[in-house]
Amino acid sequence: MPPPLPFLRRFNTLSASSAPKLRITFASYDGSESTPCPFTAGQTMLDVALEKDVDIEGACGGQCACSTCHVIMKEEDYGKFPEPTEDELDMLDLAMHRQDTSRLGCQLKLTEEHDGIEVKLPAETISQLDGPHVPTGKE
Amino acid sequence: MWRSVTRARPVLPLCSLPSAPPVPPPRPFISRVRRFSQLQHFQEKHQPPSEPQPRQTVLPWEDEVREGSFRWDDYNVCIVGAGPAGFYTAKYLLKKEEMMQIDIIEKLPMPGGLVRYGVAPDHPEVKNVMNDFEEVMNNPRVRYFGNIELQKEVGINQLREWYHVVVLAYGCQKDKMLGLDGEDLEGVLSARRFVFWYNGHPEAFSVQPDLTSSEEAVVIGHGNVALDCARVLTRKISELEKTDISDLAESALRQSAIRWVHVVGRRGVVQAAWTNKELRELTQLDGVLPIVDPAEYEANMNDASKKEMEGNRGKQRMMPIIETMMKNWDRREITDKKIIQLRFLTSPVRITPHAAEPWRADGIELRRNRLEGEPGRQRAVPLDGPDAEPEYVQSNLIIKSVGFKHDAVPGLILSEEDGSVCHHEGRVELAYQSPFQIIGGLYVAGWLKRGPKGVIASNIPDAMETANTILKDLWARERIYISFRSKGREGVVEKVVEDLRIPRRIVTDKDYFQTKNEEIRRGIERGKTASKFLRIKDMIQFLDKSYRDVLDKEQKEISVRSLLIHGTTPLLTRNQRAPEGALLLTSGSELDEIINTERPYNPSSIDGKDGVLLPVQYREFAIRQRSEYIGLGYMLGMCVFIYYCMYRIHVSGDPGRPDEKWI
Numbered sequence: 001m002p003p004p005l006p007f008l009r010r011f012n013t014l015s016a017s018s019a020p021k022l023r024i025t026f027a028s029y030d031g032s033e034s035t036p037c038p039f040t041a042g043q044t045m046l047d048v049a050l051e052k053d054v055d056i057e058g059a060c061g062g063q064c065a066c067s068t069c070h071v072i073m074k075e076e077d078y079g080k081f082p083e084p085t086e087d088e089l090d091m092l093d094l095a096m097h098r099q100d101t102s103r104l105g106c107q108l109k110l111t112e113e114h115d116g117i118e119v120k121l122p123a124e125t126i127s128q129l130d131g132p133h134v135p136t137g138k139e
Numbered sequence: 140m141w142r143s144v145t146r147a148r149p150v151l152p153l154c155s156l157p158s159a160p161p162v163p164p165p166r167p168f169i170s171r172v173r174r175f176s177q178l179q180h181f182q183e184k185h186q187p188p189s190e191p192q193p194r195q196t197v198l199p200w201e202d203e204v205r206e207g208s209f210r211w212d213d214y215n216v217c218i219v220g221a222g223p224a225g226f227y228t229a230k231y232l233l234k235k236e237e238m239m240q241i242d243i244i245e246k247l248p249m250p251g252g253l254v255r256y257g258v259a260p261d262h263p264e265v266k267n268v269m270n271d272f273e274e275v276m277n278n279p280r281v282r283y284f285g286n287i288e289l290q291k292e293v294g295i296n297q298l299r300e301w302y303h304v305v306v307l308a309y310g311c312q313k314d315k316m317l318g319l320d321g322e323d324l325e326g327v328l329s330a331r332r333f334v335f336w337y338n339g340h341p342e343a344f345s346v347q348p349d350l351t352s353s354e355e356a357v358v359i360g361h362g363n364v365a366l367d368c369a370r371v372l373t374r375k376i377s378e379l380e381k382t383d384i385s386d387l388a389e390s391a392l393r394q395s396a397i398r399w400v401h402v403v404g405r406r407g408v409v410q411a412a413w414t415n416k417e418l419r420e421l422t423q424l425d426g427v428l429p430i431v432d433p434a435e436y437e438a439n440m441n442d443a444s445k446k447e448m449e450g451n452r453g454k455q456r457m458m459p460i461i462e463t464m465m466k467n468w469d470r471r472e473i474t475d476k477k478i479i480q481l482r483f484l485t486s487p488v489r490i491t492p493h494a495a496e497p498w499r500a501d502g503i504e505l506r507r508n509r510l511e512g513e514p515g516r517q518r519a520v521p522l523d524g525p526d527a528e529p530e531y532v533q534s535n536l537i538i539k540s541v542g543f544k545h546d547a548v549p550g551l552i553l554s555e556e557d558g559s560v561c562h563h564e565g566r567v568e569l570a571y572q573s574p575f576q577i578i579g580g581l582y583v584a585g586w587l588k589r590g591p592k593g594v595i596a597s598n599i600p601d602a603m604e605t606a607n608t609i610l611k612d613l614w615a616r617e618r619i620y621i622s623f624r625s626k627g628r629e630g631v632v633e634k635v636v637e638d639l640r641i642p643r644r645i646v647t648d649k650d651y652f653q654t655k656n657e658e659i660r661r662g663i664e665r666g667k668t669a670s671k672f673l674r675i676k677d678m679i680q681f682l683d684k685s686y687r688d689v690l691d692k693e694q695k696e697i698s699v700r701s702l703l704i705h706g707t708t709p710l711l712t713r714n715q716r717a718p719e720g721a722l723l724l725t726s727g728s729e730l731d732e733i734i735n736t737e738r739p740y741n742p743s744s745i746d747g748k749d750g751v752l753l754p755v756q757y758r759e760f761a762i763r764q765r766s767e768y769i770g771l772g773y774m775l776g777m778c779v780f781i782y783y784c785m786y787r788i789h790v791s792g793d794p795g796r797p798d799e800k801w802i
Contacts, residue, residue, distance in 0.1 A: 057596070057599055059267070059268045059271060059595060059596060059599075060264055060265060060267045060268065061264075061267035061270060063264035063265075063267060064264075065262070065264040065265045065267070066265070066268075066594070066595060066596045067596055068596045068599060086419065087416065087419075089415075089456060090414065090415040090416040090419060090453075090456075091416065093414070093415060093452060093453035093456065094414060094453075094594060094596070096600070098452075
């Protein structure tokens with residue numbers, strides 16, 4: 001069947017657009033900014049974030065080979081996803097500001113069950129990286 | 140006799156005596172660095188100035204911005220080094236500032252740095268970062284120039300004259316030394332060279348590790364690089380040959396006789412620097428048996444080490460992996476798999492030369508250690524007593540994987556502790572000066588900034604910090620050194636090429652993509668993901684050749700076009716095949732048809748006719764030409780009309796209103 005014309009789409013009650021929209025929210029560490037992102041079941045959390053230009057890196061392209069899609073979940077949401085694999089835990093060990101409910105976004109497949117959850121991105125790592133500037137040389 | 144000689148001297152008249160040269164004012168105290176920098180600047184110009192230069196008031200490290208002397212239309216940034224650090228810095232700069240114009244220069248022709256030449260070939264998923272970097276290179280505000288080396292082709296001060304901001308991100312170019320006897324023997328390789336060898340780095344083209352003489356190899360060091368080396372040495376060639384491993388390394392590893400690799404570290408399990416992922420991978424390899432001596436493990440798990448482990452989740456999760464390896468210990472004699480033995484509390488003492496050929500290494504002497512000290516700062520101390528008996532491992536291949544070192548840029552003082560450049564939030568500053576002096580417009584990122592450690596992802600917070608600092612300074616117009624000679628980024632390449640003594644082909648981003656595609660094409664032929672060019676020479680030769688092909692093609696098209704314009708010489712005779720990408724015409728009406736209908740022309744339809752060969756671009760040319768004719772006709776009509784009006788004025792003396800008089 002050909003796709004309905006754009007102006008007819010709003011009258012089409014049978015298509016997928018009438019299904020309830022699934023949504024997940026990415027919040028910055030301190031909660032000052034939050035980005036709600038719509039998703040369809042089957043997408044990974046990293047894909048959803050990259051679509052909406054959330055500040056998340058995903059350097060290895062979702063292969064579980066880096067720790068740049070690190071997200072921190074709420075405790076009640078943590079159980080909604082399957083247990084992390086050993087590979088994911090290995091990468092999480094390298095993540096900065098790791099917490100007990102940390103996961104890698106590329107390994108989290110979203111389903112209808114995950115509608116409305118909120119995840120936090122790890123803290124800005126800049127200020128804590130090197131600490132205060134300490135002169136090292138001879139004065 | 141003596142008198143006559145003196146009398147023969149010409150006597151100058153008083154008036155023409157040359158005036159005494161002006162006494163220069165006493166020279167102020169200038170530190171060694173400044174003097175060196177000035178000297179260097181002087182040398183860059185190749186010749187002494189013919190007329191006195193105006194006194195330089197802007198010293199390179201002065202915090203001064205001269206408004207008006209430079210147009211702030213855009214921010215010109217040069218990044219030295221196209222590795223992860225450079226690309227991430229570029230990425231964040233582009234993201235946050237629209238006026239950013241970035242040039243990336245690189246010593247090698249191909250960008251990527253350690254992503255291309257450092258990551259092991261059997262980890263292709265890690266190399267996916269390159270997609271991110273290619274996106275940066277595709278940005279119209281970014282230009283890439285490969286095959287330009289800092290301090291050889293272009294000086295650091297030259298760059299600072301051309302750009303507002305210069306970011307040094309070229310990482311570490313040297314190896315740490317162990318300080319052992321026999322370290323410089325043949326067969327002793329640094330991990331850097333070994334890794335470059337199997338990754339096809341141009342500098343490692345001449346490396347020929349001896350894999351056939353002995354069955355054992357020794358890797359010194361307990362990091363991820365050491366595990367990479369051990370893995371590549373033992374992994375099945377049927378798995379390696381599908382990757383983008385260098386062709387030379389592939390054929391050498393095919394004949395490898397090595398079946399036991401010792402990975403030697405002076406301290407224990409807990410202190411090792413490798414990550415769990417790499418360690419776990421060893422246990423999952425096909426045809427490789429990783430083993431650990433339980434006695435060595437027991438010796439290094441003292442109370443202090445256990446305490447170190449307590450707070451560290453990663454170390455705790457490492458223990459099950461090590462235990463699996465200890466279970467493999469008993470199978471070491473009976474297995475036919477290749478063996479990787481992780482050895483703890485073992486230090487190299489000396490590397491012994493071969494008896495008959497004293498220029499090459501024949502084995503290494505190892506010594507047992509014990510751990511001493513508080514948790515977190517335990518040191519390896521040599522054992523004494525009966526256990527102190529040194530152990531000898533016969534091996535012709537010894538790889539030192541004990542870390543990298545910086546290569547100094549003349550004029551920058553490096554800090555002593557870890558060798559990284561002295562900086563504050565990414566701004567380079569002169570060390571050993573009080574108060575600290577910032578060198579304006581010069582920044583660092585990557586290994587040069589934080590020392591040779593960490594994974595690719597560690598560059599992200601680091602590059603963010605440098606990018607933030609740069610933007611802060613640019614937006615505030617502070618700490619940016621602007622010379623009177625600032626020209627912006629225009630003409631940089633021309634400038635560099637002009638100044639070169641030895642001509643070098645500069646590689647651009649277009650060339651990179653071309654080379655990459657060619658490497659993939661060659662790889663498909665050999666059943667690999669890519670077959671890299673191993674020498675700069677080959678790469679440049681390929682680029683020049685494809686460039687010449689393009690030129691030839693253009694030349695052909697031009698000749699065809701001129702034929703069509705100047706005559707009707709048929710280029711194709713009867714039943715000749717038209718080449719691809721060519722239009723073929725038999726008559727003028729057909730040309731009109733092609734132009735008007737834009738239908739694809741089928742060259743096979745010329746059978747039995749004479750024709751004129753046209754390049755595809757002719758269609759646009761003809762359309763343009765036609766529109767020119769229309770324009771000419773229009774102008775001609777206007778001229779006739781104006782002439783007619785003038786004629787009316789001449790006849791009646793009054794042009795009048797056309798609706799009254801013209802009818």
